[in-house]
Amino acid sequence: MWPAAGEAGPGGRLAADGASGDLADHRHLVKALHSAFIEYWRSGDRDLSPGLARVVDYWFRYHVAKAVIAAALLIVLVALTVLVWKAFLKAGGLGAVARAALASAGVLATMLALLSLAAVMANIQGALAPFASLIPMLTEGATDQELATTLDQASQQLADSSLAGARTPPAIDVMIADFSRYHAVMAVIAAIAAAAFLGTGVLLWRRFARTASSDRRTRRVVGSFGVLSALLTLGLIVHAAANASTAADRGPALLRALNGGW
Structure with missing residues (x-):
């Protein structure tokens, strides 16, 4: 951001x-x-x-x-x-x-x-x-030929690193490690947030069940937040899983980032 x-x-x-x-x-x-x-x-x-x-x-x-x-x-x-x-x-x-x-x-x-x-x-x-969070900026406004050549070399070395027995340059090792950490961190953060929203949702639905049916305003508010908590929990679980998958298989995602994708 x-x-x-x-x-x-x-x-x-x-x-x-x-x-x-x-x-x-x-x-x-x-x-x-x-x-x-x-x-x-x-x-x-x-x-x-x-x-x-x-x-x-x-x-x-x-x-x-x-x-x-x-x-x-x-x-x-x-x-x-x-x-x-x-x-x-x-x-x-x-x-x-x-x-x-x-x-x-x-x-x-x-x-x-x-x-x-x-x-x-x-x-x-x-x-x-x-x-890793700086990587998208490498292709931002990249009109310099020297930079373009460097990024092409890095992309080629990264692609070659997936081959058995291929030698990986130290810079690529560092980038892969930080890129993997970048996504692993978000996987953990999203999982923690999902657990927090799950717990909040359970408390909200318990309160919803205890609220008298005549108190419609409270039931609407509590029920709405219960639904929101459930949706956020599901979204965060998907987000955590996607980041965990990228952290485990970071090569293709890093290659896309070096080529201007993210």
């Missing part, structure tokens, strides 16, 4: 330090990444080159900053969501317009909370595998 070209964004400004302040500008970040990746590939070493290490370190701090911001926002939005829906349940004496406004505010707060949760998950993933 990146700011638009030319914009630092709050995460970028917080992540920048004296040695990487220029990277807060997205165009400069992409340009620095392209140059650093060419340098790293040419070095033939396993350890990241100084230029690439600088970019990866900045990108790690960028995701940490955004994860903290998103987590704080998530806490606020969850609290707001609970307050709004509680107010809606107690709004029996209010007019239809006021109740509709509360319901709309509750839906909006719920959706924003889910978006914040997605941001937390994505930025934790990016912080734990920053090199």
Whole structure:
């Protein structure tokens, strides 16, 4: 998740330090990444080159900053969501317009909370595998012939690495390992989130069963959140399984990423 070209964004400004302040500008970040990746590939070493290490370190701090911001926002939005829906349940004496406004505010707060949760998950993933999360930028605006040649070489070496007995360059080993970690991290995060929503759903359906049939407003709200929890649980289980599968067979997915897919 990146700011638009030319914009630092709050995460970028917080992540920048004296040695990487220029990277807060997205165009400069992409340009620095392209140059650093060419340098790293040419070095033939396993350890990241100084230029690439600088970019990866900045990108790690960028995701940490955004994860903290998103987590704080998530806490606020969850609290707001609970307050709004509680107010809606107690709004029996209010007019239809006021109740509709509360319901709309509750839906909006719920959706924003889910978006914040997605941001937390994505930025934790990016912080734990920053090199892999930079890979899509390698093909962003890639008009330089030297970069195109380097990416072609990397793609060919990656494709050849699947052959029995083929020698894998150290840089490819590093990229494969980080790419695998990138997807394994999301598989774990999604599984944890799925378990949390599953538990929440069980509690909601128990409350639904205990709520008197005459209390239709409470039953509608609790039932709706129960259905939402079930859908989110299923979606997250699928997401976790897909990422676990990619982590186990990361070669083809990494090859697609180097060729501009993701």
